[in-house]
Amino acid sequence: MIKTINLSKTFQDKKRGEIRAVDNVNLECQPGKIFGLLGLNGAGKTTLMRLLSTVLKPTSGTAKINGFDIISDPQKVRANIGFLSSDTALYPRLTAQETVTYFARLNGLDEDLIQQRTDELFRIFNMESFRDRRVDKLSSGMKQKVSLARTIIHNPKILILDEPTLGLDVITSRNIIQFIRKAKEEDKCVLFSTHIMYEAEKLCDEIAVIHQGKILAVGTLEKLRDTVRLKNLDEIFVKLVGEEHEF
Amino acid sequence: MNSKKVKIIYFKEMKDMLRDRRTLISMILVPILLFPILIFGMSSLMIKMTKQAAKRVNPIVVIGGDNAPALFSQLKVDKSFEIVPESDYQTALKDKKITAALEFSTDFEKKIDAGDSAQIKIYYDAAEIRSEMASGKLDNLFKAFQDSVVTERLKVKKVDRSLLHPVKVQKENLAPKEKMGGFFLAMFLPYMIMIMALTGAMYPAIDLTAGEKERGTMETLLVSPASRGEITSGKFLAVFTASLITSIVSTGSMVITAGSSFTRFEEMGKGAVFSVNPLSILILFLLMIPYCCLASSILLSLSLFAKSYKEAQSYLSPLLIVIILPAMVSFLPGFELSARLAFIPVINTSLVLKEVLLGTYHWGFIGLIFLSTTIYALIAIFITRRLFEREQVLFRT
Numbered sequence: 001m002i003k004t005i006n007l008s009k010t011f012q013d014k015k016r017g018e019i020r021a022v023d024n025v026n027l028e029c030q031p032g033k034i035f036g037l038l039g040l041n042g043a044g045k046t047t048l049m050r051l052l053s054t055v056l057k058p059t060s061g062t063a064k065i066n067g068f069d070i071i072s073d074p075q076k077v078r079a080n081i082g083f084l085s086s087d088t089a090l091y092p093r094l095t096a097q098e099t100v101t102y103f104a105r106l107n108g109l110d111e112d113l114i115q116q117r118t119d120e121l122f123r124i125f126n127m128e129s130f131r132d133r134r135v136d137k138l139s140s141g142m143k144q145k146v147s148l149a150r151t152i153i154h155n156p157k158i159l160i161l162d163e164p165t166l167g168l169d170v171i172t173s174r175n176i177i178q179f180i181r182k183a184k185e186e187d188k189c190v191l192f193s194t195h196i197m198y199e200a201e202k203l204c205d206e207i208a209v210i211h212q213g214k215i216l217a218v219g220t221l222e223k224l225r226d227t228v229r230l231k232n233l234d235e236i237f238v239k240l241v242g243e244e245h246e247f
Numbered sequence: 248m249n250s251k252k253v254k255i256i257y258f259k260e261m262k263d264m265l266r267d268r269r270t271l272i273s274m275i276l277v278p279i280l281l282f283p284i285l286i287f288g289m290s291s292l293m294i295k296m297t298k299q300a301a302k303r304v305n306p307i308v309v310i311g312g313d314n315a316p317a318l319f320s321q322l323k324v325d326k327s328f329e330i331v332p333e334s335d336y337q338t339a340l341k342d343k344k345i346t347a348a349l350e351f352s353t354d355f356e357k358k359i360d361a362g363d364s365a366q367i368k369i370y371y372d373a374a375e376i377r378s379e380m381a382s383g384k385l386d387n388l389f390k391a392f393q394d395s396v397v398t399e400r401l402k403v404k405k406v407d408r409s410l411l412h413p414v415k416v417q418k419e420n421l422a423p424k425e426k427m428g429g430f431f432l433a434m435f436l437p438y439m440i441m442i443m444a445l446t447g448a449m450y451p452a453i454d455l456t457a458g459e460k461e462r463g464t465m466e467t468l469l470v471s472p473a474s475r476g477e478i479t480s481g482k483f484l485a486v487f488t489a490s491l492i493t494s495i496v497s498t499g500s501m502v503i504t505a506g507s508s509f510t511r512f513e514e515m516g517k518g519a520v521f522s523v524n525p526l527s528i529l530i531l532f533l534l535m536i537p538y539c540c541l542a543s544s545i546l547l548s549l550s551l552f553a554k555s556y557k558e559a560q561s562y563l564s565p566l567l568i569v570i571i572l573p574a575m576v577s578f579l580p581g582f583e584l585s586a587r588l589a590f591i592p593v594i595n596t597s598l599v600l601k602e603v604l605l606g607t608y609h610w611g612f613i614g615l616i617f618l619s620t621t622i623y624a625l626i627a628i629f630i631t632r633r634l635f636e637r638e639q640v641l642f643r644t
Contacts, residue, residue, distance in 0.1 A: 053469075053470045054470075055466060055469045055470060055641075056638055056642070057638065074474075075472050075474055076472075078470055078471060078472045079472040081470070083470040085466070086463075087463050087466045088463065088464075088466050088467040088470065089462050089463030089464050089466075089467060090464065090467065091259075091263060091462075091464050092462065093263050093266040093267065094259075094262070094263065098259075098262075102255070102259050103467075103471055105255045106252060106255055106256075106471040106472060106473050107471065107472055108472065150467070
């Protein structure tokens with residue numbers, strides 16, 4: 001599971017001064033649940049996820065991932081998560097098979113297990129036909145499948161997915177949604193960020209609304225509805241974030 | 248740090264690198280082809296030009312040829328010259344219709360016969376290479392004529408010719424023929440190999456850092472369980488390998504090219520024999536190891552700082568000049584290795600490689616330079632490693 005404790009990250013910007021990209025965030029995501037992080041562009045979703053993946057170090061506070069601290073045990077944290085975002089691209093000159101094998105090896109899997117896992121994943125995602133094709137020769141849908149295989153090759157208990165459907169066509173987006181549902185069935189803890197309301201409405205067990213680095217509300221959809229007394233998630237979101245963002 | 252992970256990253260980077268056409272060109276193709284093209288092309292051009300110049304007939308104007316009938320008839324039969332009837336020699340010279348003009352003084356023959364000095368004027372254009380060469384040829388012709396006149400005059404006076412040369416200077420080149428061959432290589436090889444080691448590693452260094460940032464693969468790697476130290480080490484070793492491969496390929500290509508082109512130089516009368524001592528080559532590679540380490544980590548650090556391929560290229564171009572200038576000391580005569588210079592990176596390696604290729608082994612200097620360059624390389628590697636840990640560098644916006 002994921003538990004953040006007063007997690008904060010500030011950046012220094014020459015023009016704008018100090019920016020609190022993540023401001024005192026306390027969240028808890030449980031296994032077998034899909035946790036949605038809902039926010040506008042620049043709300044702090046990506047920074048929060050980068051902190052959890054240990055790519056960035058927090059300014060203050062910390063988080064525990066599967067019991068491992070993101071500050072003192074970053075390597076163990078990374079071994080326990082599958083991280084996917086629009087910024088995690090693939091090596092164009094490697095083949096699909098080489099890509100997945102490379103990350104399996106970095107995750108410390110032995111060769112027999114790698115063979116077994118890649119065979120399994122290539123079958124599940126229907127990737128056999130382009131197994132030995134270079135990534136730069138793949139369509140964006142195929143690339144997304146390779147990325148998913150790369151993310152879960154080591155069978156992580158926790159999935160952190162930063163806007164995984166961003167810029168994808170309908171079919172590929174559906175595949176990703178199915179993939180997230182399946183991960184939930186496998187009792188994985190899924191933290192998933194999006195700015196598409198219906199995706200969050202359809203998928204998430206719990207939703208956190210993040211704005212200017214702060215968590216404005218957190219809970220099940222029902223709980224959010226009760227709090228704000230509105231039915232649709234987009235209305236709830238606008239109400240929480242503040243109407244000044246509307247025209 | 249887990250050496251197994253370093254190995255995994257290293258082999259992946261190597262595979263990726265060898266599939267990149269740009270890297271292959273700069274790492275293997277350029278060093279193989281550069282020297283043959285440079286050396287054979289240049290020497291062929293030189294030989295061709297010299298031969299052409301020797302064959303070329305120079306049109307000249309002779310004024311007052313009748314004043315010196317003996318010389319004039321000699322000029323007429325000389326195949327290097329063609330006497331043309333141009334009245335305005337100045338315009339003709341300007342228009343390149345003639346290469347030179349000659350003027351014999353009116354009393355030329357009389358003065359020679361009387362044992363006096365007679366005058367010949369050569370008009371030429373020093374800014375024109377062909378005119379300059381023609382005047383040189385005329386000079387030689389008149390020197391030979393002068394020499395024959397002097398011999399004749401001395402004979403008449405019954406004076407021995409040795410009176411004119413009280414001291415005879417004899418110069419003998421004691422440098423073994425091998426050394427003459429090595430001299431050529433010692434001038435060029437250190438400079439060339441040091442540049443090539445840098446250019447060969449340049450594309451891989453950019454590709455593995457700024458290139459990864461630009462393509463978005465850096466974050467994919469950073470979220471893997473590999474530590475920053477393991478990532479830096481794997482990438483560093485891959486760039487270092489590229490640098491070393493380029494050095495080896497360049498040295499091989501240059502030694503072979505120089506060896507086969509020496510037969511051509513012999514044609515030109517230098518008489519040098521080409522040979523390289525295997526010990527020299529061994530020491531050369533030993534000294535190139537810390538240099539390649541230093542170059543690779545500087546390249547990695549600078550390109551890691553860049554956000555894109557283009558930005559990295561603009562950072563690395565000035566670096567090339569910073570290395571080219573000190574590496575050129577192997578060209579400069581009189582620049583000798585000293586204890587102080589042994590601590591200046593690039594200059595030290597360039598100078599010691601020159602000595603080693605000439606067959607001079609100052610073991611103290613070789614050891615000192617190996618050690619000092621290794622220390623600089625370690626510092627540079629440490630800095631690269633620290634840069635990899637800095638968010639501001641990895642996620643510069």
